[in-house]
Amino acid sequence: MTTSRTTALTIAATALALATVAGCNDDTGSAAQPAPTSAAASASPTASPTATASSPATTAPAPANSAATGSASPAAEGAFDPEQALAAADKSPYAVSVVMITESGGVALSTMKGRSNLNGVWTGRMEMRTTAPGVAEPILWIESLTTADASYLRDLSTPGDEWAKMPRSTDNAVVDYTDYAKLLLAAGPGARKGMETRDGVAVYHLTGHISTEQLSTVDPRTYKSLKAKGTTGFDFDQWIDRAGRTRYAEQQVEMKGVKAVNKVTFSDFGPAETFAAPVAG
Incomplete structure (x- = not known):
């Protein structure tokens, strides 16, 4: 395998590790040290996300008054101010379906999909599949299940593989995309691309x-990972709805000269769910 391919796969693996950077609305402190959650989760089959990570967007006219007030043009249908939406976002735990696709050179290298609880202790069930360019079979295909007190992992490429239980790591804490949006907004009016319509x-x-x-305090775990890789x-592009929730995010990252894009879609928002330990056998 060439160096560039190896690096691209490293990016894919890193992207999967960063996929817990989710569209929650809690404060930075609660993301770094999550409080005990009242929401537990279920080992029932994962809900299938209905949105795709690359859905087309329809852009509304550029805001005429963004330089002065930073608010979107009132002419845009359903227009809202992103800063106000973030400030008013509900802090209650909720469940959401997640799809994350990592691409390099226009080729999908990894896909992660599943359902998670956010705005509390992160719990959820996810399937991760990583491929190499020109190779038909996945080089990594696993399913993870995280409950309130433990983590479970199994190899889907091995039929009948049993769940392996391991201690829940503090690294499973969900990082808050809301703080990413705040970083973008703090950069000034240029961060405000305006209203769009995606998936209706x-x-x-x-x-x-x-x-x-900038991530050293907002997202220490990702900061350490990126710092170590130079x-x-x-x-970063982020799309939020009027409830202050992240609907889509795209991260353009480069490692050792290899560029990749991570595309994330959040859909099917609902009440927090229960993810319980898998049943043996």
Whole structure:
């Protein structure tokens, strides 16, 4: 395998590790040290996400008054101010379906999909599949189940593989995409791309560059990971709805000269669910 392919797969693996960076609305402190959650989760089959990570967007006219007030044009249908939406976002735990696709050179290298509880202790059930360019079979195909007090893992490429139980790591804490949006907004009016419609939902598009150093307090785990790999920052696009929830996110990252994009879609929002330990056998 060439060096570039190896690096691309490293990016894919890193992306899967960063996929717990989710569209929750709690404060930075609660993300770093999650409080005990009242929401437990179920080992029932994962709900299938209805949205795709690359759904087309319809852009509303550019905000005429963004430079002065930072608010979207009132002419845009369903227009809202992203800063106000984030401030008013509900802090209650909720469940959401997640799809994350990592691409390099236009080729999908990894896909992660499943359902998770956010805005509390992260719990959920996810399937992760990683491939190599030109190789038909996945090089990694696993399913993970995280409950309130433990983690479970099994190899889906091995028929009948049993769940392996392991201690729940503090690294499973969900990082708050809300703080990413705040970083973008703090950069000034240029971050406000304006209102768009994706999958029939009015969303506000934010864009900008986030440095690795900016993550030192917002997202310490990702900060350490990127710092260790020599990544100084990444371009980030984020689409939030009027409830202040992240609907879509795209991260353009480069490691050792290899570029990749991580595309994340959040859909099927609902009440927090129960994810229980798998039944033996």
